[in-house]
Amino acid sequence: MMGWLIIMNNPQIRSNSHSQKLQKYHESSNTIVVDELSFKHGKNWADIAVMNEDKANTEGITK
Numbered sequence: 359m360m361g362w363l364i365i366m367n368n369p370q371i372r373s374n375s376h377s378q379k380l381q382k383y384h385e386s387s388n389t390i391v392v393d394e395l396s397f398k399h400g401k402n403w404a405d406i407a408v409m410n411e412d413k414a415n416t417e418g419i420t421k
Contacts, residue, residue: 368405375406383408 366374372393376384383389388411395407 372406380406380408387411 376391380391383391390409390411392407392409394403394405396403
């Protein structure tokens with residue numbers, strides 16, 4: 359069986375993730391979706407973070 363290899367760069371992967379996998383979170387009024395979120399002054403980071411707005415507000419994160 360022969361498979362297909364699809365080569366995507368980071369912006370294409372991010373765009374695809376937002377439009378296909380994360381759409382329901384973008385549509386939610388109490389959810390924040392953030393690209394490139396860093397923690398502990400940049401020691402840790404996430405390419406894409408999905409947070410409940412109530413939790414984000416207690417952590418000092420705003421839209």
